[in-house]
Amino acid sequence: MKKTNNSRERRNLLTGLAFIAPNFIGFLIFSLIPVGASLVLSFSNWDLISPPEFIGIGNYKELFTADPLFWKVLWNTVRYCLIAIPGMMILALLLALLVNQRLRGRMIYRFIYFLPVVTSSIAVSIVWTWMFNTDFGLINQFLSIFNVPSINWLADERTAMVAIATVGIWSSAGYNMVLFLAGLQAIPRQLYEACEIDGGGTIRKFTSVTIPMLTPTTFFVLVMSIINSFQVFDYVYMMTGGAPNNTTKSIVSYIYDNGFQFFKMGNASALSWILFLIVFSLTYVQFKMQDKWVEY
């Protein structure tokens, strides 16, 4: 009896593993092993040609103490997030509230709002770079109607990151709109009716029903937006390449530069782990803080 049990267990195990195998082998080679390898590499010095040399926390120490550009790209990325995340969340909420009204034609509007989400970030960067063009860009030509002198959007330190963040907002608002919309539609009608009976108007209904009931969605949108925004790369690469004066270079751009322009593989790996730790701790802190403001 025991024997048959054992052999059945083994057969189950083999069947189970056989189904996982095609995925797991690739997962092992392209995800699991690279995660470990990257951690090891972050403690070494390697230019892809000579053998890697173990240097302990050398890369981290160099980044934190001897690399002013590191602090700059960190700050740039935070600046991007500070502009883009509130922008994309507020816009997304507005869009969701508007589209949630049962008006004719709302499907067409929703279609347009979501369109940037599915569009290639490279195509997006190209058309926006063209619109931000100093001499012939549509934005400056539009502003010149109001006698605004032409702005060197992507080459001026004061405006370059704002321009990139605008594109970030433009391309992610529709995605967050869909999430907010799902949240809005999950609010039970009875809550609004109860608020109405208590004499609440439109504004009251919004502040005491919609906003609290949307906090779980808002929490989710915030967490995802932070994770994604900290990894901004494509727009920077295409729109400014990190210029002017490295004021738009992001963490991932810096990883790309160090790893694939200067072939400092250890340094690039260390940077990528710092990125992971930042994103991970921000997510962790948010989960810890959610009882303070998220209502379930």
Place this chain on the structure above:
Amino acid sequence: MLDNNIALRMTRKALIYIFMTIFAIFLGFPFLWMVITSLKTSGQIFIYPPVFIPDPVQLSNYTDAWVKASFSKYFFNSVFVTVLTVAGQITTSSLAAYSFSRLHYKGRDKIFLTYLATMMIPFPVVMVPNFVIMRVFHWLNSYQALIVPSIFTAYGTFMLRQFFMSIPSELDEAATIDGSSKFGIFCRIIMPLSKPGIITLCVFSFIGSWNSFLWPLLVTNKQDMFTLPLGLAIFRGFEYNIQYNLLLAGTVICILPILVIYLLAQKFFVEGIALSGIKG
């Protein structure tokens, strides 16, 4: 009183339409401008005030982009890479998802947890080792490099597992009594019943693969191997004499297939995002 109410409602409606239209202009206009620019002659591009209706409409920008600027080659590469990536993702992740959701054996949940844990790790972390692996395999500048590493998705596995869990297990039991094998159950019961989930994953992985940029940028540097986003980036370059009309014709070529998919599968997008909340 009644008239007042109607007037109020009309104003409210009008205001909503006005705001919706303003946002639609902000979010939709760049697409329109893309198409307009792609139809202009190079002379019409650099004019003040800007021209909104191209005259003449220069359709030859598209044939020039397609033939002379090699966008046909990039297009073919993108189609080839994307189709194989999607097929590979669906195959491997549905098999694994079946195992994670339906089969019972020791260690299953531990393996699944490992999958979940790696989903939190940003791509840049595994970027350097993956590049090294491609180099060791001599896969740089090959289709393998563009396709193979992207096939094994933890995200897709997770998503399909959630979907498979919602299928009642009585169906499996009935099929087992009828003498069906595990693989038979997978093919004849689980997969057909999960069509919406499979289509959603297809759509997400199609978009993800079609728009992918950073990875192709790392592993290819020969024009023959460029996908559309890479071809666009290189064609634009960082020069001053950019041929905007051809370039924007290229962006339209890049966006068009996605637009078609989006039009056909809009329902799956919205449901998929609401379901999983993760961008492909």
